[in-house]
Amino acid sequence: MEIKLKYGIDNLLFGMKEQDVTKILGKPDTKYKDEEENVVFMYNVRKLRLIFYKEEDFRLGYMTTTNPIVKLFNTTVIGKNWSDIYPLLEKNKIKPFETDTVEGMISYFNEENWLFFHVDYNEIVKIEIGAVFSDKDEFDWRF
Structure with missing residues (x-):
């Protein structure tokens, strides 16, 4: 699984619809709506959570993973x-990072690439990536 900043992970691209994702990954292990009525797919074996934004006609806009095989710049993280x-x-050239600490866990966020690293005891435990915005302050969909 390779993170492609501003695009997605592997062949999952920001802007896809639910049916596009299920053609690639199959049905999710869990599907639910969050507090904002976004649709969330969870793939347990892949340790992957995908969020389809209600406000954007349910396009894939956010991905979270804890999968130890995920790579960034050809390096597992x-x-x-x-x-x-x-x-x-x-x-x-992925910098600067804003930081936030909650109960000892540090989150590093790079806005340009909408990239989060969650670090516990100096170890990266989770990565989140989101669709980025264009100069017109709209999502820059890649699909």
Whole structure:
């Protein structure tokens, strides 16, 4: 599973509809609506959560994973130390990061790529990526 910043993960692209995703991954293990009425697909084996935004005609707009095989810049990141991965991000011009700490877990956020790293005990435990915005302040769909 390769994260493609601003596009998605592997062949899952921001802007896809539910039927496009199910053609690729099959039916989700769990499907529900969140508090904002967005549709959420969960794929347990893939450790992947996909969110289809209600306000955007249920287009795929957000992905969360804890899968240890997920890669960014051809490097696995889940389970790695933040201090080892941060230089890779800098090298690929992924900066700056805003930080937030909740109960000891640090979240690093890069707005340009709508990319979150959640770090617990210096170990990356979760990655979130979202569709980015165009210059017109609209989603820049890739599908």
